[in-house]
Amino acid sequence: MNIGFAGFGSMGKVHAYSALSCRYFFEKEGEPPTLYGVCASSYEKARSYAGEYGIARAYRSFEEMVADDEIDAIDICTPNIYHFDEIMLALKAGKDIYCEKPLCASYAEAERAAEAARDSGSVCGVVFNTRFLLPVMRAKELISAGRIGKILSYDFSFLHSSALDTNKTGWKQDRRYGGGVLYDLGSHAVDLAEHLCGRIESVSGKSQIAFETRRSFDGEDGWRTNADEAFYLRGAGRDGAVGTIRVGKIFHGTNDDFRFEIYGTKGSLSFNLMDPNFLKFYDAEADPLTRGVTAIECVGRYPAPATGFPGIKAPVGWLRGHIGSMHNFLSCAASRKTPSPSFDDGARNLAVLDAAYRSDAEGGREIKAGDD
Ligand SMILES: NC(=O)c1ccc[n+]([C@@H]2O[C@H](COP(=O)([O-])OP(=O)(O)OC[C@H]3O[C@@H](n4cnc5c(N)ncnc54)[C@H](O)[C@@H]3O)[C@@H](O)[C@H]2O)c1
Structure with missing residues (x-):
């Protein structure tokens, strides 16, 4: 498969590294x-x-790249605001697509993109790489096997500290590029909450801008902050589960703190990406003499067809989730299967995110996810 990268900033490089690493893992x-x-x-x-990364061809535009018959798949790693047009052009050119999250810069765009993907012969996947973190895969296994019972409550958070520096603003903090932490970090948290705990039927939300002005992405001083720096969401599921999700980039002492706690009728699970080798499990049905929180080692013991590279005892890191995610897409493309997570999952994700923004704009009213 010949891959054409749209954008080669932080994620373009991570995807290239992941694609080249699949053969080892x-x-x-x-x-x-x-x-x-x-x-x-x-x-x-x-x-x-x-030149720097040994990529055979550079193009003057996205249009020129999709017109190249040698390219099989387009890997979209550009700012969110460009995703929709790029998806539609790539589908028209018959390419497979691996698209970064959030799928698009609104639910309306994402629905159209998912529909076009369904009507095409292309294999299209969205990058929700946190699903491929090994403790998350283990959590999914335990939940599916009923080990924590029916899920009653959950709390997910994704916390960074980068927006505390008001002299450094990236496009991810600018609405004009599809920025805002709900789209940026919330897309991951909402996807994982739904992946593990079931569909979020309705949400209420509250955004926070802690710093009214900052230096803009284009270098302008005193620029008025136009996107959420933190977002607080409450979600209610069909089967009674209630969850809270907090995301933001204004939290001192955090780096890439993606955490969750999930409470069921028979036990609980917890995880923090800063401690990526372990999933914590409490089994309420265990022998009372030894009952307590167990730290389940996830290290290098990956599910098939993984080889356990570089060894089953080796600790894991964040990149391993991206390698798993890329491998999932590449093997689906090779067998012409719709991957999971798909563009439909990407659209579903934006249904929840946009409902949360609407709830915030309407004073926190509870809104059904997917309502226009
Ligand atoms: N899944 C994850 O772990 C994760 C992490 C960070 C970012 N992301 C997502 O990845 C995407 C890219 O984010 P990033 O952090 O790599 O951004 P970045 O700013 O580091 O890189 C953006 C790239 O896009 C290019 N670009 C900008 N405008 C373009 C245009 N009009 N046409 C073609 N190329 C253009 C830039 O030259 C740059 O190479 C976003 O959708 C973001 O939400 C995902």
């Missing part, structure tokens, strides 16, 4: 993919990415 299933093409915000940037 998984049983050999065919030829490894080729980093074939790249386009970026300028031709100069695209050329320098191509």
Whole structure:
């Protein structure tokens, strides 16, 4: 498979690394993919990415890249505001698509993109890489096997500290590029909450802007902050589960603190990405003499077809989730299967996020996810 990268900033490089790493982590299933093409915000940037990372071709525009018959799959790693147009052009050109989260910059766009993907012959996946973290995979297994019973309550948080520095503002903090922490970090938290705890039927939300002004993405001083720096969401599920989700980039002492606690009728689970080798499990049905929170080692023991590279005792990190996510997409593309997470999952995700924004705008009223 020849991959063409749209954007090669932080995520373009992570995806390239993941695509090249799959052969070490998984049983050999065919030829490894080729980093074939790249386009970026300028031709100069695209050329320098191509030179530095051994990518065969640099293009002047996205349009030029999708017109290249040699490219099989487009990997979308651009700011969110560009995703929709890129998806539609790539589908028209018959390419498979691996698209970063959030799928698009609104639920309305995401619904159209998911519908177009369904009507096409393309294999389309969205990057919810946290599903492929090993403790998360173990949590899914335990929940599916009924080990914590019926889920009653959960709490997810994804906390960073980067927005505390008001002199450094990225496009992810600017609504004009599809920024805001709910879209940026909340997309992961909402996806994982639904993946593990079931569909969120209705939400209420509250956004927070702690710093009214900051230096803008374009370098303008005293720029008025236009996107949420933190967001607080409450979600209610069909079967009675109630959850809270807190995301933001204004939390001192945090780095990449993605945590969850899930409470069921028979036990509970908890996880923190800063401690990625372990899933904590409390089994309320265990022998009272030894009952207590167990730290389940997840380390290098990956499910098939993984090889346990570099060894079953080796500790894991965040990149392992991206390698798993990329492998999932590549093997689905090879067998022409719709991957999970799919574009439908990406659209579903934006249904919840946009309902939370609407709730915030309407004073915190509870809103059904997916209502227009
Ligand atoms: N899944 C994850 O773990 C994760 C983490 C961070 C970001 N993301 C997502 O990845 C995507 C990219 O984020 P990033 O952190 O790599 O951003 P970035 O700013 O580091 O890189 C953006 C890239 O897009 C290019 N670009 C900008 N405008 C373009 C245009 N009009 N056409 C083509 N290329 C253009 C830039 O040159 C740059 O190479 C976003 O959708 C973001 O939400 C996902």
